Amino acid sequence: MKKGIFITAEGPDGAGKTTIMKLLGERLEAEGYPVMLTREPGGIEIAEQIRNVILDKSNTKMDARTEALLYAAARRQHLVEKVLPALEKGLIVLCDRFIDSSLAYQGYARGLGVAEVFSINQFAIEGMMPSLTLYFDIESEAGLERINRHKDREVNRLDLENLAFHQKVREGYFQLMKDHSDRIFKIDASKSIEEVYQAAEKKVKEMIHQAD
Ligand SMILES: Nc1ncnc2c1ncn2[C@@H]1O[C@H](COP(=O)(O)OP(=O)(O)OP(=O)(O)O)[C@@H](O)[C@H]1O
Numbered sequence: 001m002k003k004g005i006f007i008t009a010e011g012p013d014g015a016g017k018t019t020i021m022k023l024l025g026e027r028l029e030a031e032g033y034p035v036m037l038t039r040e041p042g043g044i045e046i047a048e049q050i051r052n053v054i055l056d057k058s059n060t061k062m063d064a065r066t067e068a069l070l071y072a073a074a075r076r077q078h079l080v081e082k083v084l085p086a087l088e089k090g091l092i093v094l095c096d097r098f099i100d101s102s103l104a105y106q107g108y109a110r111g112l113g114v115a116e117v118f119s120i121n122q123f124a125i126e127g128m129m130p131s132l133t134l135y136f137d138i139e140s141e142a143g144l145e146r147i148n149r150h151k152d153r154e155v156n157r158l159d160l161e162n163l164a165f166h167q168k169v170r171e172g173y174f175q176l177m178k179d180h181s182d183r184i185f186k187i188d189a190s191k192s193i194e195e196v197y198q199a200a201e202k203k204v205k206e207m208i209h210q211a212d
């Protein structure tokens with residue numbers, strides 16, 4: 001049986017990943033593509049419970065390694081319970097964040113080390129990397145401004161980190177793009193939603209037809 005395609009979205013907070021992945025899910029499905037949209041941390045009950053612990057604003061004592069391990073644990077459960085079965089069924093899995101978030105946020109910005117964080121994640125994912133990663137790039141100030149403009153969105157523990165932390169996250173993604181230029185595709189997320197969407201759709205369709 002033909003296997004599915006694993007595509008992830010990455011980027012700093014407020015880049016617009018969720019908006020664009022949702023649109024991709026809706027529009028590709030309307031065109032008849034077999035898609036499944038999901039997110040990290042979360043996407044299934046156990047991982048959503050872990051998400052609540054990680055992102056709870058009152059958990060100010062959380063150690064950086066504990067944080068990294070919790071993201072990896074949520075990732076493992078989500079992968080085996082939802083992503084792998086969908087890929088087995090031949091679906092195009094669109095996942096809002098995956099391992100690169102841990103590498104950029106915990107490995108680079110928190111200073112745990114990209115190689116160290118990759119290593120604990122390797123235990124969780126057993127080599128299951130995405131075929132394509134869309135990296136939505138935006139200046140940290142602009143991303144945070146978008147989030148703050150929409151007060152109905154949850155403000156989580158990571159959102160409350162200072163600007164310097166968010167700038168380091170972006171630097172981390174730049175490093176990852178250099179090291180994985182074959183997999184990570186950069187999109188200018190400062191443009192309008194429709195322009196960003198068109199760039200993402202073009203790349204995703206190229207990947208789908210390459211896999212045909
Ligand atoms: N291209 C865009 N131009 C202007 N506003 C945008 C654009 N894309 C998304 N937004 C708005 O910015 C806010 C953040 O978008 P979204 O939740 O999709 O970002 P995100 O990258 O998923 O953020 P996070 O990682 O913090 O959850 C939303 O209110 C959304 O409507």
Ligand SMILES: Cc1cn([C@H]2C[C@H](O)[C@@H](COP(=O)(O)O)O2)c(=O)[nH]c1=O
Nearest residue numbers: 013040041071097098101102105158159
């Ligand atoms: C998967 C993952 C996520 N994070 C951070 C990134 C965001 O600040 C939050 C998740 O919130 P979102 O609204 O769903 O984007 O968690 C992280 O630090 N490490 C990770 O592995």
